[in-house]
Amino acid sequence: MKFLAAVLLPTVLAGCNVLGFYTWRWNQKVTVIVETPHGVRTGSSVQSVVWHESPSWAHLGDSGGWFSSELHGEAAVVEVAADKYLFALLKTYDDPAGDKVFRPAIAKSQSAIVDRRSEIRAENDAIESSRETREIPKSAFPTLVTFETISDPSTARQVDPENLASEFGNGYRLKSIELTITTEPQTSGRLKQVLGSDFFQKWAAQFNATIKDAAAFSKRPFAFRLTASNFVTG
Template sequence: MARLALKLAIVAAALWATGIAGWLALGFKNWEWHERLTLEVETPTGTISGGSVVAVKAGTTPKWLPGEGAGGMGSKTIGEASFVEVSPGKYLFALLGNELDRTLTIFLPEIEDTKDRAAELETLRETRDVPRKKYPLLVTFLDIAEPRTVQKVDPDNLAASFGPGVILKRITLEITDDGVTKGGIGAVLGWLNDPAVMENPGWSSLPIESRRAIGALLSHFPDSKGLRE
């Protein structure tokens, strides 16, 4: 029995290795790295910061595949938006967006080939400032318990949303080995787990601005993804 189990293990390993090699030979390539976006805010009581780690998975498809995207690079982000509590009960959120584009632009801009930059990011460990033109969309909820109160935040005028003396000092992006952040958004926005909000008819009754913002707080909402489309 032990010999049979060993043989099966060897066969499984061989099949796995052949499958990976075949996958690469056909033109499929994949890369993955973790990154932390951190918001640093100056307040009347001092400087505060907060951020979340997400996983970015990028990949290419071979040119021989049918369709417009053949031969190009796509990506998906796994995780949740970065946020910081600016004052008690008042939060600044940096919504998820095209994380691949932002990261490739900030790191290794001297490398022209997108695939080469993605491969380099898997081993790079570095922190850089996010330039103003690459800032994520920033929002807040005037009432943290009410998803209808979402409001865009001007990164150049946080005082308009949070009061005098509040300034966005900088946003940084770090390529890291840390694990993906889980549960932070849900702990702050308890209604994310409320079917009365996240499922119809509650979801469809929310303003489109609220639905768009909520859809970019987490990389996936399994129970309501179809409702947002």
Template sequence: MFGFRDWNWHQKLTVSVMTPDGLKTGSAVSAVELTKSPRWWGVGDSAGASTTGLLGEAVTVDLGHDRFLFVLLDKYSLSTARMAFFPSKRAENRDENNAIYDRLEALRATINVPREKYPLFVTFEDIHNPASVKRVDPDNLEAAFGPGFHLSAVTIAITDEPVTKGRVEEVLPWLERVGRERPTLIPNPPRLSTDARDPDIQYLTPRRFSTELYK
């Protein structure tokens, strides 16, 4: 009505890893909400603005022997589904753009996530120590976990399944407590991001694992 539009859907990210013990898989369902205002609404840069919300938690893949891979909400959003399902669709105007979201909202399908749209992969050298978090290269899982570990697939689905809750906290029971004690998993990161060796990791917060931690 009056040019306001909104779209809602659930998207399921599934990560499969081949290990020496066989294929291990983890998945998580997140909720996406996109709202667009008409051009007459707002002033200046805010005219016709859109807002996006993402609720859910990271994918947890239990690799066995107290080793876990986490695929975070960081760098994972609305555009992940859009680029996966409609990579060649470039909207020429607002109506065409809205039509793409209409199709995306109505979809019930699964597809591989493009490599350039992979979220952030991390693990912990010690699952009980939040400061031991480190980046995992999706193209070289052996560097983090040893011989025989390879990424098999990363898929995204538009689904009617409910949002996943609590799986991350089962594996990381300290997550909420650490988030209340300090802003980042690794204590005392550099004040300036230009001084950080790996900003994605050094400034990583508990909320990147779950948007629902403090609700």
């Protein structure tokens, strides 16, 4: 039986592409570069991206028969000043329907006639083997966040990438955010180091208290429109 499994397993795995199931994996490094009155500060995070394709015959109901992707890792963070941090929340840059960094723009006039499935496979092959760094365009920037008090989740504020000075003071400017396809391993632990081990437990407690006390249909504060998965996932 073990011999049979040893013979058949490689055959089954090798047959996945024949059957129309494909998987691609790569790591993306997000680097945030900030000019400050005390020099340039940088912070980065290496995140893991996995793409899957299931064939059209595997379509079941409203799922399957197309592409799906997963993102694992943690947000990039840079200490722009003493105890003042800027977080670039998690975001994939490989959705063919969204903003693109490593994928070519597809003209609308072409979209109806090209084999988009084959194009996405070719793009995934190219990204998986790439070791390139590109600047992320402003239209595809991740959400930027800071905390007035780093130990208090309720003090989260969204930061305008065009106006860091309004949050941190004169002389602070976002120089760029870069994306690299890399062989570096996925990073972890930086957020826990910065935020503390019980940060998200505090966040959950504050969120529950806010919801309990909120009036019907009231708008949530910005801090509680975010979730832990915006910072860490996988």
